[in-house]
Amino acid sequence: MRDERRSGCPINLTLEVVGDKWSLLIIRDMIFGNHRHFRELLLKSEEGVSSNILADRLKTLVEQGIIARTDDPSHQQKVIYSLTEQGIELLPILAQMAGWGRKYLPVSEELGIRARLLQEGGPAMWEEFMSELRETHLGVAPRDRGKSGGAPVAERLQAAYEAVVAQRKPR
Amino acid sequence: MRDERRSGCPINLTLEVVGDKWSLLIIRDMIFGNHRHFRELLLKSEEGVSSNILADRLKTLVEQGIIARTDDPSHQQKVIYSLTEQGIELLPILAQMAGWGRKYLPVSEELGIRARLLQEGGPAMWEEFMSELRETHLGVAPRDRGKSGGAPVAERLQAAYEAVVAQRKPR
DNA sequence: TCTGAGTGATTGTGAAATGCAACCAGTTGC
DNA sequence: GCAACTGGTTGCATTTCACAATCACTCAGA
Known part of the structure:
Protein backbone atom coordinates (compact mmCIF):
# COMPACT_ATOMS: atom_id res chain seq x y z
CA MET A 1 0.00 0.00 0.00
CA ARG A 2 2.79 2.40 0.71
CA ASP A 3 5.82 3.44 -1.33
CA GLU A 4 4.05 3.07 -4.62
CA ARG A 5 4.39 5.39 -7.57
CA ARG A 6 2.67 3.58 -10.38
CA SER A 7 2.43 6.76 -12.41
CA GLY A 8 2.54 10.54 -12.11
CA CYS A 9 -1.13 10.88 -12.94
CA PRO A 10 -2.89 13.03 -10.34
CA ILE A 11 -5.88 10.71 -10.15
CA ASN A 12 -3.63 7.69 -9.67
CA LEU A 13 -1.56 9.41 -7.02
CA THR A 14 -4.66 10.44 -5.13
CA LEU A 15 -5.95 6.89 -5.26
CA GLU A 16 -2.66 5.56 -3.95
CA VAL A 17 -3.04 7.78 -0.90
CA VAL A 18 -6.75 7.53 -0.08
CA GLY A 19 -7.94 4.87 -2.50
CA ASP A 20 -8.26 2.01 -0.08
CA LYS A 21 -11.42 0.79 1.60
CA TRP A 22 -11.02 2.68 4.86
CA SER A 23 -9.08 5.94 4.59
CA LEU A 24 -11.89 8.05 3.21
CA LEU A 25 -14.35 6.56 5.67
CA ILE A 26 -12.09 7.61 8.52
CA ILE A 27 -11.83 11.11 7.04
CA ARG A 28 -15.60 11.13 6.67
CA ASP A 29 -16.09 10.33 10.35
CA MET A 30 -13.67 13.05 11.32
CA ILE A 31 -15.40 15.60 9.09
CA PHE A 32 -19.06 14.78 9.59
CA GLY A 33 -19.01 13.05 12.96
CA ASN A 34 -16.23 15.10 14.51
CA HIS A 35 -14.60 11.92 15.75
CA ARG A 36 -11.20 12.85 17.08
CA HIS A 37 -10.08 9.90 19.24
CA PHE A 38 -9.01 6.38 18.41
CA ARG A 39 -11.79 4.63 20.29
CA GLU A 40 -14.37 7.05 18.99
CA LEU A 41 -13.38 6.24 15.42
CA LEU A 42 -13.28 2.55 16.31
CA LEU A 43 -16.59 2.17 18.12
CA LYS A 44 -18.80 4.76 16.41
CA SER A 45 -17.84 3.65 12.91
CA GLU A 46 -20.94 2.65 10.95
CA GLU A 47 -19.01 0.00 9.12
CA GLY A 48 -17.03 -1.53 11.98
CA VAL A 49 -13.40 -1.04 11.20
CA SER A 50 -11.04 -3.32 13.09
CA SER A 51 -8.50 -1.82 15.40
CA ASN A 52 -5.37 -2.97 13.56
CA ILE A 53 -6.63 -1.51 10.30
CA LEU A 54 -7.61 1.72 12.00
CA ALA A 55 -4.20 2.03 13.65
CA ASP A 56 -2.44 1.37 10.37
CA ARG A 57 -4.53 3.89 8.43
CA LEU A 58 -4.18 6.61 11.02
CA LYS A 59 -0.44 6.11 10.92
CA THR A 60 -0.37 6.29 7.13
CA LEU A 61 -2.63 9.35 7.01
CA VAL A 62 -0.38 11.12 9.50
CA GLU A 63 2.67 10.25 7.41
CA GLN A 64 0.92 11.61 4.34
CA GLY A 65 0.11 14.87 6.09
CA ILE A 66 -3.64 14.43 5.81
CA ILE A 67 -4.26 14.30 9.54
CA ALA A 68 -2.20 15.32 12.56
CA ARG A 69 -1.71 13.48 15.83
CA THR A 70 -1.37 15.46 19.05
CA ASP A 71 -1.58 14.63 22.74
CA ASP A 72 -4.77 15.41 24.56
CA PRO A 73 -3.87 17.63 27.55
CA SER A 74 -6.83 16.29 29.53
CA HIS A 75 -5.50 12.73 29.67
CA GLN A 76 -1.98 11.43 29.50
CA GLN A 77 -2.88 8.55 27.21
CA LYS A 78 -5.41 10.28 25.05
CA VAL A 79 -4.53 11.38 21.57
CA ILE A 80 -6.34 13.88 19.35
CA TYR A 81 -6.45 13.39 15.63
CA SER A 82 -7.06 16.54 13.60
CA LEU A 83 -7.50 17.22 9.93
CA THR A 84 -4.81 19.25 8.21
CA GLU A 85 -5.61 21.69 5.42
CA GLN A 86 -4.79 18.87 3.04
CA GLY A 87 -7.31 16.64 4.78
CA ILE A 88 -9.98 19.32 4.91
CA GLU A 89 -9.70 19.78 1.18
CA MET B 1 -15.31 -7.11 -3.18
CA ARG B 2 -18.85 -7.81 -4.27
CA ASP B 3 -22.05 -8.37 -2.33
CA GLU B 4 -21.08 -6.05 0.44
CA ARG B 5 -23.33 -3.63 2.23
CA ARG B 6 -21.38 -2.48 5.19
CA SER B 7 -23.67 0.49 5.68
CA GLY B 8 -26.24 2.63 3.90
CA CYS B 9 -23.96 5.66 3.87
CA PRO B 10 -23.71 7.11 0.36
CA ILE B 11 -19.95 7.59 0.63
CA ASN B 12 -19.45 4.04 1.81
CA LEU B 13 -21.67 2.61 -0.91
CA THR B 14 -19.80 4.58 -3.57
CA LEU B 15 -16.50 3.30 -2.21
CA GLU B 16 -17.77 -0.27 -2.30
CA VAL B 17 -18.48 0.12 -6.00
CA VAL B 18 -15.50 2.13 -7.25
CA GLY B 19 -13.27 2.29 -4.17
CA ASP B 20 -10.68 -0.23 -5.26
CA LYS B 21 -7.33 0.50 -6.81
CA TRP B 22 -8.32 -0.01 -10.43
CA SER B 23 -11.95 0.81 -11.19
CA LEU B 24 -11.56 4.57 -11.28
CA LEU B 25 -8.36 4.28 -13.31
CA ILE B 26 -10.23 2.25 -15.90
CA ILE B 27 -13.01 4.84 -15.96
CA ARG B 28 -10.36 7.55 -16.28
CA ASP B 29 -8.85 5.85 -19.34
CA MET B 30 -12.27 5.52 -20.90
CA ILE B 31 -13.10 9.17 -20.25
CA PHE B 32 -9.82 10.90 -20.98
CA GLY B 33 -8.13 8.43 -23.31
CA ASN B 34 -11.26 7.19 -25.05
CA HIS B 35 -10.09 3.62 -24.57
CA ARG B 36 -12.93 1.36 -25.56
CA HIS B 37 -11.42 -2.10 -26.10
CA PHE B 38 -9.95 -4.63 -23.72
CA ARG B 39 -6.47 -4.63 -25.19
CA GLU B 40 -6.46 -0.88 -25.46
CA LEU B 41 -7.20 -0.56 -21.76
CA LEU B 42 -4.66 -3.27 -21.03
CA LEU B 43 -1.70 -2.04 -23.08
CA LYS B 44 -2.15 1.75 -22.97
CA SER B 45 -2.67 1.86 -19.21
CA GLU B 46 -0.11 4.13 -17.58
CA GLU B 47 -0.03 1.94 -14.51
CA GLY B 48 0.04 -1.49 -16.14
CA VAL B 49 -3.06 -3.30 -14.99
CA SER B 50 -2.89 -7.07 -15.34
CA SER B 51 -5.36 -8.79 -17.57
CA ASN B 52 -7.15 -10.81 -14.92
CA ILE B 53 -7.77 -7.74 -12.80
CA LEU B 54 -8.94 -5.79 -15.82
CA ALA B 55 -11.32 -8.57 -16.84
CA ASP B 56 -12.69 -8.81 -13.33
CA ARG B 57 -13.20 -5.06 -12.97
CA LEU B 58 -14.84 -4.68 -16.37
CA LYS B 59 -17.23 -7.45 -15.43
CA THR B 60 -18.04 -5.83 -12.10
CA LEU B 61 -18.48 -2.39 -13.63
CA VAL B 62 -20.88 -3.83 -16.20
CA GLU B 63 -22.86 -5.55 -13.46
CA GLN B 64 -23.03 -2.29 -11.56
CA GLY B 65 -24.33 -0.45 -14.60
CA ILE B 66 -21.37 1.91 -14.81
CA ILE B 67 -20.21 0.72 -18.21
CA ALA B 68 -21.87 -1.28 -20.98
CA ARG B 69 -20.42 -4.10 -23.04
CA THR B 70 -21.47 -4.43 -26.69
CA ASP B 71 -20.13 -6.37 -29.66
CA ASP B 72 -18.02 -4.54 -32.18
CA PRO B 73 -19.63 -5.07 -35.61
CA SER B 74 -16.23 -4.80 -37.32
CA HIS B 75 -14.83 -7.92 -35.70
CA GLN B 76 -16.63 -10.93 -34.32
CA GLN B 77 -14.40 -11.12 -31.28
CA LYS B 78 -14.07 -7.45 -30.55
CA VAL B 79 -16.03 -5.89 -27.78
CA ILE B 80 -16.76 -2.22 -27.16
CA TYR B 81 -16.99 -0.88 -23.66
CA SER B 82 -19.00 2.29 -23.24
CA LEU B 83 -19.75 4.53 -20.32
CA THR B 84 -23.34 4.68 -19.14
CA GLU B 85 -24.88 7.87 -17.78
CA GLN B 86 -23.99 6.56 -14.35
CA GLY B 87 -20.38 6.16 -15.41
CA ILE B 88 -20.22 9.56 -17.07
CA GLU B 89 -21.38 11.17 -13.87
C1' DT C 1 -5.18 -22.91 -47.32
C1' DC C 2 -1.81 -21.77 -44.36
C1' DT C 3 0.12 -18.49 -41.12
C1' DG C 4 1.03 -14.92 -37.99
C1' DA C 5 -0.85 -11.26 -35.56
C1' DG C 6 -4.81 -9.79 -32.87
C1' DT C 7 -9.18 -10.66 -30.03
C1' DG C 8 -11.11 -10.99 -25.00
C1' DA C 9 -10.13 -13.28 -21.65
C1' DT C 10 -8.63 -17.71 -18.06
C1' DT C 11 -5.44 -20.38 -15.17
C1' DG C 12 -1.98 -21.20 -11.67
C1' DT C 13 1.00 -19.59 -8.18
C1' DG C 14 2.95 -16.75 -4.65
C1' DA C 15 2.65 -12.30 -2.25
C1' DA C 16 0.11 -8.90 0.01
C1' DA C 17 -3.82 -6.89 2.22
C1' DT C 18 -7.73 -7.65 5.15
C1' DG C 19 -10.68 -9.40 8.94
C1' DC C 20 -11.25 -11.26 13.48
C1' DA C 21 -10.45 -11.99 18.24
C1' DA C 22 -7.64 -11.87 21.99
C1' DC C 23 -4.52 -9.33 24.43
C1' DC C 24 -1.39 -5.48 26.48
C1' DA C 25 0.65 -1.81 29.48
C1' DG C 26 -0.33 2.35 31.33
C1' DT C 27 -3.97 5.96 33.26
C1' DT C 28 -7.92 7.71 35.44
C1' DG C 29 -11.88 8.27 38.51
C1' DC C 30 -14.02 6.39 42.35
C1' DG D 1 -7.17 -0.90 45.15
C1' DC D 2 -10.03 -1.68 41.39
C1' DA D 3 -12.87 -1.41 37.41
C1' DA D 4 -13.27 1.01 33.35
C1' DC D 5 -10.90 3.31 29.75
C1' DT D 6 -6.73 4.79 26.84
C1' DG D 7 -4.29 3.91 22.11
C1' DG D 8 -2.80 0.42 20.27
C1' DT D 9 -0.30 -5.03 19.20
C1' DT D 10 -0.11 -9.74 18.10
C1' DG D 11 -1.25 -14.11 15.84
C1' DC D 12 -3.76 -16.44 12.60
C1' DA D 13 -7.31 -17.46 8.93
C1' DT D 14 -9.34 -15.62 4.86
C1' DT D 15 -9.55 -12.83 0.90
C1' DT D 16 -7.70 -10.15 -2.62
C1' DC D 17 -3.93 -8.88 -5.76
C1' DA D 18 -0.03 -9.31 -8.89
C1' DC D 19 2.60 -11.62 -12.36
C1' DA D 20 3.38 -14.69 -16.12
C1' DA D 21 1.93 -18.07 -19.08
C1' DT D 22 -1.60 -19.71 -21.76
C1' DC D 23 -6.15 -20.37 -24.29
C1' DA D 24 -9.66 -20.76 -28.13
C1' DC D 25 -11.00 -18.17 -31.51
C1' DT D 26 -10.93 -14.60 -35.64
C1' DC D 27 -9.13 -12.09 -39.32
C1' DA D 28 -6.09 -10.26 -43.07
C1' DG D 29 -2.59 -11.33 -46.23
C1' DA D 30 0.27 -14.43 -49.05
Whole structure:
Protein backbone atom coordinates (compact mmCIF):
# COMPACT_ATOMS: atom_id res chain seq x y z
CA MET A 1 0.00 0.00 0.00
CA ARG A 2 2.79 2.40 0.71
CA ASP A 3 5.82 3.44 -1.33
CA GLU A 4 4.05 3.07 -4.62
CA ARG A 5 4.39 5.39 -7.57
CA ARG A 6 2.67 3.58 -10.38
CA SER A 7 2.43 6.76 -12.41
CA GLY A 8 2.54 10.54 -12.11
CA CYS A 9 -1.13 10.88 -12.94
CA PRO A 10 -2.89 13.03 -10.34
CA ILE A 11 -5.88 10.71 -10.15
CA ASN A 12 -3.63 7.69 -9.67
CA LEU A 13 -1.56 9.41 -7.02
CA THR A 14 -4.66 10.44 -5.13
CA LEU A 15 -5.95 6.89 -5.26
CA GLU A 16 -2.66 5.56 -3.95
CA VAL A 17 -3.04 7.78 -0.90
CA VAL A 18 -6.75 7.53 -0.08
CA GLY A 19 -7.94 4.87 -2.50
CA ASP A 20 -8.26 2.01 -0.08
CA LYS A 21 -11.42 0.79 1.60
CA TRP A 22 -11.02 2.68 4.86
CA SER A 23 -9.08 5.94 4.59
CA LEU A 24 -11.89 8.05 3.21
CA LEU A 25 -14.35 6.56 5.67
CA ILE A 26 -12.09 7.61 8.52
CA ILE A 27 -11.83 11.11 7.04
CA ARG A 28 -15.60 11.13 6.67
CA ASP A 29 -16.09 10.33 10.35
CA MET A 30 -13.67 13.05 11.32
CA ILE A 31 -15.40 15.60 9.09
CA PHE A 32 -19.06 14.78 9.59
CA GLY A 33 -19.01 13.05 12.96
CA ASN A 34 -16.23 15.10 14.51
CA HIS A 35 -14.60 11.92 15.75
CA ARG A 36 -11.20 12.85 17.08
CA HIS A 37 -10.08 9.90 19.24
CA PHE A 38 -9.01 6.38 18.41
CA ARG A 39 -11.79 4.63 20.29
CA GLU A 40 -14.37 7.05 18.99
CA LEU A 41 -13.38 6.24 15.42
CA LEU A 42 -13.28 2.55 16.31
CA LEU A 43 -16.59 2.17 18.12
CA LYS A 44 -18.80 4.76 16.41
CA SER A 45 -17.84 3.65 12.91
CA GLU A 46 -20.94 2.65 10.95
CA GLU A 47 -19.01 0.00 9.12
CA GLY A 48 -17.03 -1.53 11.98
CA VAL A 49 -13.40 -1.04 11.20
CA SER A 50 -11.04 -3.32 13.09
CA SER A 51 -8.50 -1.82 15.40
CA ASN A 52 -5.37 -2.97 13.56
CA ILE A 53 -6.63 -1.51 10.30
CA LEU A 54 -7.61 1.72 12.00
CA ALA A 55 -4.20 2.03 13.65
CA ASP A 56 -2.44 1.37 10.37
CA ARG A 57 -4.53 3.89 8.43
CA LEU A 58 -4.18 6.61 11.02
CA LYS A 59 -0.44 6.11 10.92
CA THR A 60 -0.37 6.29 7.13
CA LEU A 61 -2.63 9.35 7.01
CA VAL A 62 -0.38 11.12 9.50
CA GLU A 63 2.67 10.25 7.41
CA GLN A 64 0.92 11.61 4.34
CA GLY A 65 0.11 14.87 6.09
CA ILE A 66 -3.64 14.43 5.81
CA ILE A 67 -4.26 14.30 9.54
CA ALA A 68 -2.20 15.32 12.56
CA ARG A 69 -1.71 13.48 15.83
CA THR A 70 -1.37 15.46 19.05
CA ASP A 71 -1.58 14.63 22.74
CA ASP A 72 -4.77 15.41 24.56
CA PRO A 73 -3.87 17.63 27.55
CA SER A 74 -6.83 16.29 29.53
CA HIS A 75 -5.50 12.73 29.67
CA GLN A 76 -1.98 11.43 29.50
CA GLN A 77 -2.88 8.55 27.21
CA LYS A 78 -5.41 10.28 25.05
CA VAL A 79 -4.53 11.38 21.57
CA ILE A 80 -6.34 13.88 19.35
CA TYR A 81 -6.45 13.39 15.63
CA SER A 82 -7.06 16.54 13.60
CA LEU A 83 -7.50 17.22 9.93
CA THR A 84 -4.81 19.25 8.21
CA GLU A 85 -5.61 21.69 5.42
CA GLN A 86 -4.79 18.87 3.04
CA GLY A 87 -7.31 16.64 4.78
CA ILE A 88 -9.98 19.32 4.91
CA GLU A 89 -9.70 19.78 1.18
CA LEU A 90 -10.78 16.18 0.66
CA LEU A 91 -14.29 17.39 1.47
CA PRO A 92 -15.25 18.15 -2.16
CA ILE A 93 -14.27 14.62 -3.15
CA LEU A 94 -16.43 13.19 -0.38
CA ALA A 95 -19.27 15.51 -1.32
CA GLN A 96 -19.16 14.41 -4.95
CA MET A 97 -19.05 10.78 -3.90
CA ALA A 98 -21.98 11.31 -1.58
CA GLY A 99 -23.98 12.93 -4.38
CA TRP A 100 -23.22 10.14 -6.81
CA GLY A 101 -23.98 7.43 -4.26
CA ARG A 102 -27.25 9.06 -3.34
CA LYS A 103 -28.31 9.17 -6.97
CA TYR A 104 -27.41 5.62 -7.95
CA LEU A 105 -27.10 3.41 -4.90
CA PRO A 106 -29.51 2.19 -2.20
CA VAL A 107 -28.69 4.83 0.37
CA SER A 108 -30.56 4.69 3.66
CA GLU A 109 -32.74 7.68 4.37
CA GLU A 110 -31.12 8.77 7.59
CA LEU A 111 -27.62 8.55 6.15
CA GLY A 112 -28.61 10.16 2.87
CA ILE A 113 -30.03 13.35 4.31
CA ARG A 114 -26.62 14.92 4.83
CA ALA A 115 -25.67 14.06 1.26
CA ARG A 116 -28.84 15.74 0.07
CA LEU A 117 -28.17 18.94 1.95
CA LEU A 118 -24.58 19.04 0.75
CA GLN A 119 -25.71 18.49 -2.81
CA GLU A 120 -28.33 21.21 -2.60
CA GLY A 121 -25.90 23.57 -0.93
CA GLY A 122 -23.34 23.06 -3.64
CA PRO A 123 -19.72 24.18 -3.63
CA ALA A 124 -20.59 27.36 -1.74
CA MET A 125 -21.78 25.32 1.22
CA TRP A 126 -18.72 23.06 0.97
CA GLU A 127 -16.50 26.11 1.24
CA GLU A 128 -18.40 27.30 4.26
CA PHE A 129 -18.09 23.88 5.86
CA MET A 130 -14.37 23.83 5.14
CA SER A 131 -14.01 27.18 6.88
CA GLU A 132 -15.68 25.72 9.94
CA LEU A 133 -13.36 22.73 9.83
CA ARG A 134 -10.39 25.08 9.72
CA GLU A 135 -11.66 26.64 12.92
CA THR A 136 -12.16 23.38 14.78
CA HIS A 137 -9.17 21.45 13.44
CA LEU A 138 -6.57 24.09 12.69
CA GLY A 139 -7.54 26.69 15.27
CA VAL A 140 -8.00 29.33 12.61
CA ALA A 141 -9.85 32.39 13.80
CA PRO A 142 -13.45 32.40 12.64
CA ARG A 143 -14.21 34.74 9.78
CA ASP A 144 -17.61 36.32 10.15
CA ARG A 145 -20.00 34.20 8.19
CA GLY A 146 -22.01 36.81 6.40
CA LYS A 147 -24.55 35.74 3.84
CA SER A 148 -24.64 32.12 4.92
CA GLY A 149 -27.72 30.26 6.03
CA GLY A 150 -27.37 31.21 9.67
CA ALA A 151 -26.30 28.26 11.81
CA PRO A 152 -23.01 26.51 11.07
CA VAL A 153 -23.13 23.87 8.38
CA ALA A 154 -22.05 21.17 10.81
CA GLU A 155 -25.02 21.96 13.05
CA ARG A 156 -27.45 22.10 10.17
CA LEU A 157 -26.30 18.69 8.94
CA GLN A 158 -26.53 17.19 12.39
CA ALA A 159 -29.97 18.67 13.04
CA ALA A 160 -31.29 17.31 9.76
CA TYR A 161 -29.93 13.86 10.55
CA GLU A 162 -31.53 13.82 13.99
CA ALA A 163 -34.83 15.01 12.59
CA VAL A 164 -34.95 12.06 10.20
CA VAL A 165 -34.02 9.60 12.92
CA ALA A 166 -36.67 11.02 15.26
CA GLN A 167 -39.27 10.81 12.52
CA ARG A 168 -38.49 7.19 11.70
CA LYS A 169 -38.39 6.06 15.32
CA PRO A 170 -41.22 8.03 16.92
CA ARG A 171 -40.68 6.39 20.26
CA MET B 1 -15.31 -7.11 -3.18
CA ARG B 2 -18.85 -7.81 -4.27
CA ASP B 3 -22.05 -8.37 -2.33
CA GLU B 4 -21.08 -6.05 0.44
CA ARG B 5 -23.33 -3.63 2.23
CA ARG B 6 -21.38 -2.48 5.19
CA SER B 7 -23.67 0.49 5.68
CA GLY B 8 -26.24 2.63 3.90
CA CYS B 9 -23.96 5.66 3.87
CA PRO B 10 -23.71 7.11 0.36
CA ILE B 11 -19.95 7.59 0.63
CA ASN B 12 -19.45 4.04 1.81
CA LEU B 13 -21.67 2.61 -0.91
CA THR B 14 -19.80 4.58 -3.57
CA LEU B 15 -16.50 3.30 -2.21
CA GLU B 16 -17.77 -0.27 -2.30
CA VAL B 17 -18.48 0.12 -6.00
CA VAL B 18 -15.50 2.13 -7.25
CA GLY B 19 -13.27 2.29 -4.17
CA ASP B 20 -10.68 -0.23 -5.26
CA LYS B 21 -7.33 0.50 -6.81
CA TRP B 22 -8.32 -0.01 -10.43
CA SER B 23 -11.95 0.81 -11.19
CA LEU B 24 -11.56 4.57 -11.28
CA LEU B 25 -8.36 4.28 -13.31
CA ILE B 26 -10.23 2.25 -15.90
CA ILE B 27 -13.01 4.84 -15.96
CA ARG B 28 -10.36 7.55 -16.28
CA ASP B 29 -8.85 5.85 -19.34
CA MET B 30 -12.27 5.52 -20.90
CA ILE B 31 -13.10 9.17 -20.25
CA PHE B 32 -9.82 10.90 -20.98
CA GLY B 33 -8.13 8.43 -23.31
CA ASN B 34 -11.26 7.19 -25.05
CA HIS B 35 -10.09 3.62 -24.57
CA ARG B 36 -12.93 1.36 -25.56
CA HIS B 37 -11.42 -2.10 -26.10
CA PHE B 38 -9.95 -4.63 -23.72
CA ARG B 39 -6.47 -4.63 -25.19
CA GLU B 40 -6.46 -0.88 -25.46
CA LEU B 41 -7.20 -0.56 -21.76
CA LEU B 42 -4.66 -3.27 -21.03
CA LEU B 43 -1.70 -2.04 -23.08
CA LYS B 44 -2.15 1.75 -22.97
CA SER B 45 -2.67 1.86 -19.21
CA GLU B 46 -0.11 4.13 -17.58
CA GLU B 47 -0.03 1.94 -14.51
CA GLY B 48 0.04 -1.49 -16.14
CA VAL B 49 -3.06 -3.30 -14.99
CA SER B 50 -2.89 -7.07 -15.34
CA SER B 51 -5.36 -8.79 -17.57
CA ASN B 52 -7.15 -10.81 -14.92
CA ILE B 53 -7.77 -7.74 -12.80
CA LEU B 54 -8.94 -5.79 -15.82
CA ALA B 55 -11.32 -8.57 -16.84
CA ASP B 56 -12.69 -8.81 -13.33
CA ARG B 57 -13.20 -5.06 -12.97
CA LEU B 58 -14.84 -4.68 -16.37
CA LYS B 59 -17.23 -7.45 -15.43
CA THR B 60 -18.04 -5.83 -12.10
CA LEU B 61 -18.48 -2.39 -13.63
CA VAL B 62 -20.88 -3.83 -16.20
CA GLU B 63 -22.86 -5.55 -13.46
CA GLN B 64 -23.03 -2.29 -11.56
CA GLY B 65 -24.33 -0.45 -14.60
CA ILE B 66 -21.37 1.91 -14.81
CA ILE B 67 -20.21 0.72 -18.21
CA ALA B 68 -21.87 -1.28 -20.98
CA ARG B 69 -20.42 -4.10 -23.04
CA THR B 70 -21.47 -4.43 -26.69
CA ASP B 71 -20.13 -6.37 -29.66
CA ASP B 72 -18.02 -4.54 -32.18
CA PRO B 73 -19.63 -5.07 -35.61
CA SER B 74 -16.23 -4.80 -37.32
CA HIS B 75 -14.83 -7.92 -35.70
CA GLN B 76 -16.63 -10.93 -34.32
CA GLN B 77 -14.40 -11.12 -31.28
CA LYS B 78 -14.07 -7.45 -30.55
CA VAL B 79 -16.03 -5.89 -27.78
CA ILE B 80 -16.76 -2.22 -27.16
CA TYR B 81 -16.99 -0.88 -23.66
CA SER B 82 -19.00 2.29 -23.24
CA LEU B 83 -19.75 4.53 -20.32
CA THR B 84 -23.34 4.68 -19.14
CA GLU B 85 -24.88 7.87 -17.78
CA GLN B 86 -23.99 6.56 -14.35
CA GLY B 87 -20.38 6.16 -15.41
CA ILE B 88 -20.22 9.56 -17.07
CA GLU B 89 -21.38 11.17 -13.87
CA LEU B 90 -18.26 9.88 -12.12
CA LEU B 91 -16.39 12.65 -13.93
CA PRO B 92 -16.83 15.24 -11.16
CA ILE B 93 -15.34 12.80 -8.65
CA LEU B 94 -12.34 12.23 -10.93
CA ALA B 95 -11.99 15.96 -11.50
CA GLN B 96 -11.97 16.68 -7.78
CA MET B 97 -9.43 13.92 -7.21
CA ALA B 98 -7.26 15.27 -10.00
CA GLY B 99 -7.39 18.75 -8.50
CA TRP B 100 -6.47 17.52 -5.05
CA GLY B 101 -3.68 15.31 -6.35
CA ARG B 102 -2.25 18.12 -8.41
CA LYS B 103 -2.19 20.38 -5.37
CA TYR B 104 -0.61 17.99 -2.89
CA LEU B 105 1.18 15.17 -4.68
CA PRO B 106 4.19 14.92 -7.01
CA VAL B 107 2.25 14.96 -10.25
CA SER B 108 4.25 14.79 -13.47
CA GLU B 109 3.95 17.81 -15.71
CA GLU B 110 2.59 16.07 -18.77
CA LEU B 111 -0.03 14.18 -16.79
CA GLY B 112 -0.95 17.17 -14.67
CA ILE B 113 -1.82 19.51 -17.50
CA ARG B 114 -5.25 17.97 -18.02
CA ALA B 115 -5.96 18.27 -14.32
CA ARG B 116 -5.01 21.93 -14.45
CA LEU B 117 -7.32 22.69 -17.33
CA LEU B 118 -10.19 20.83 -15.69
CA GLN B 119 -9.61 22.70 -12.46
CA GLU B 120 -9.50 26.06 -14.20
CA GLY B 121 -12.56 25.23 -16.26
CA GLY B 122 -14.52 24.30 -13.18
CA PRO B 123 -17.90 22.56 -13.04
CA ALA B 124 -19.07 24.33 -16.19
CA MET B 125 -16.34 22.66 -18.20
CA TRP B 126 -17.07 19.33 -16.55
CA GLU B 127 -20.68 19.61 -17.66
CA GLU B 128 -19.60 20.39 -21.18
CA PHE B 129 -17.27 17.40 -21.17
CA MET B 130 -20.04 15.18 -19.87
CA SER B 131 -22.25 16.31 -22.74
CA GLU B 132 -19.56 15.28 -25.18
CA LEU B 133 -19.24 11.91 -23.47
CA ARG B 134 -22.98 11.41 -23.81
CA GLU B 135 -22.57 11.92 -27.55
CA THR B 136 -19.72 9.46 -27.98
CA HIS B 137 -20.79 6.82 -25.48
CA LEU B 138 -24.56 7.03 -25.42
CA GLY B 139 -25.18 8.22 -28.96
CA VAL B 140 -27.07 11.23 -27.72
CA ALA B 141 -27.59 13.89 -30.36
CA PRO B 142 -25.17 16.77 -29.93
CA ARG B 143 -26.67 19.91 -28.50
CA ASP B 144 -25.20 23.00 -30.05
CA ARG B 145 -22.38 24.10 -27.83
CA GLY B 146 -22.92 27.81 -27.68
CA LYS B 147 -20.88 29.90 -25.34
CA SER B 148 -18.24 27.26 -24.80
CA GLY B 149 -14.58 27.71 -25.54
CA GLY B 150 -14.81 26.61 -29.16
CA ALA B 151 -13.30 23.18 -29.69
CA PRO B 152 -14.64 20.19 -27.74
CA VAL B 153 -13.20 19.76 -24.28
CA ALA B 154 -11.76 16.36 -25.18
CA GLU B 155 -9.78 17.90 -28.01
CA ARG B 156 -8.58 20.80 -25.91
CA LEU B 157 -7.33 18.43 -23.20
CA GLN B 158 -5.59 16.24 -25.73
CA ALA B 159 -3.97 19.19 -27.49
CA ALA B 160 -2.67 20.59 -24.22
CA TYR B 161 -1.20 17.22 -23.29
CA GLU B 162 0.54 16.83 -26.63
CA ALA B 163 1.90 20.37 -26.43
CA VAL B 164 3.58 19.60 -23.12
CA VAL B 165 4.99 16.34 -24.40
CA ALA B 166 6.34 18.03 -27.52
CA GLN B 167 7.90 20.75 -25.42
CA ARG B 168 9.64 18.31 -23.12
CA LYS B 169 10.90 16.07 -25.89
CA PRO B 170 11.85 18.54 -28.63
CA ARG B 171 13.11 15.82 -30.94
C1' DT C 1 -5.18 -22.91 -47.32
C1' DC C 2 -1.81 -21.77 -44.36
C1' DT C 3 0.12 -18.49 -41.12
C1' DG C 4 1.03 -14.92 -37.99
C1' DA C 5 -0.85 -11.26 -35.56
C1' DG C 6 -4.81 -9.79 -32.87
C1' DT C 7 -9.18 -10.66 -30.03
C1' DG C 8 -11.11 -10.99 -25.00
C1' DA C 9 -10.13 -13.28 -21.65
C1' DT C 10 -8.63 -17.71 -18.06
C1' DT C 11 -5.44 -20.38 -15.17
C1' DG C 12 -1.98 -21.20 -11.67
C1' DT C 13 1.00 -19.59 -8.18
C1' DG C 14 2.95 -16.75 -4.65
C1' DA C 15 2.65 -12.30 -2.25
C1' DA C 16 0.11 -8.90 0.01
C1' DA C 17 -3.82 -6.89 2.22
C1' DT C 18 -7.73 -7.65 5.15
C1' DG C 19 -10.68 -9.40 8.94
C1' DC C 20 -11.25 -11.26 13.48
C1' DA C 21 -10.45 -11.99 18.24
C1' DA C 22 -7.64 -11.87 21.99
C1' DC C 23 -4.52 -9.33 24.43
C1' DC C 24 -1.39 -5.48 26.48
C1' DA C 25 0.65 -1.81 29.48
C1' DG C 26 -0.33 2.35 31.33
C1' DT C 27 -3.97 5.96 33.26
C1' DT C 28 -7.92 7.71 35.44
C1' DG C 29 -11.88 8.27 38.51
C1' DC C 30 -14.02 6.39 42.35
C1' DG D 1 -7.17 -0.90 45.15
C1' DC D 2 -10.03 -1.68 41.39
C1' DA D 3 -12.87 -1.41 37.41
C1' DA D 4 -13.27 1.01 33.35
C1' DC D 5 -10.90 3.31 29.75
C1' DT D 6 -6.73 4.79 26.84
C1' DG D 7 -4.29 3.91 22.11
C1' DG D 8 -2.80 0.42 20.27
C1' DT D 9 -0.30 -5.03 19.20
C1' DT D 10 -0.11 -9.74 18.10
C1' DG D 11 -1.25 -14.11 15.84
C1' DC D 12 -3.76 -16.44 12.60
C1' DA D 13 -7.31 -17.46 8.93
C1' DT D 14 -9.34 -15.62 4.86
C1' DT D 15 -9.55 -12.83 0.90
C1' DT D 16 -7.70 -10.15 -2.62
C1' DC D 17 -3.93 -8.88 -5.76
C1' DA D 18 -0.03 -9.31 -8.89
C1' DC D 19 2.60 -11.62 -12.36
C1' DA D 20 3.38 -14.69 -16.12
C1' DA D 21 1.93 -18.07 -19.08
C1' DT D 22 -1.60 -19.71 -21.76
C1' DC D 23 -6.15 -20.37 -24.29
C1' DA D 24 -9.66 -20.76 -28.13
C1' DC D 25 -11.00 -18.17 -31.51
C1' DT D 26 -10.93 -14.60 -35.64
C1' DC D 27 -9.13 -12.09 -39.32
C1' DA D 28 -6.09 -10.26 -43.07
C1' DG D 29 -2.59 -11.33 -46.23
C1' DA D 30 0.27 -14.43 -49.05
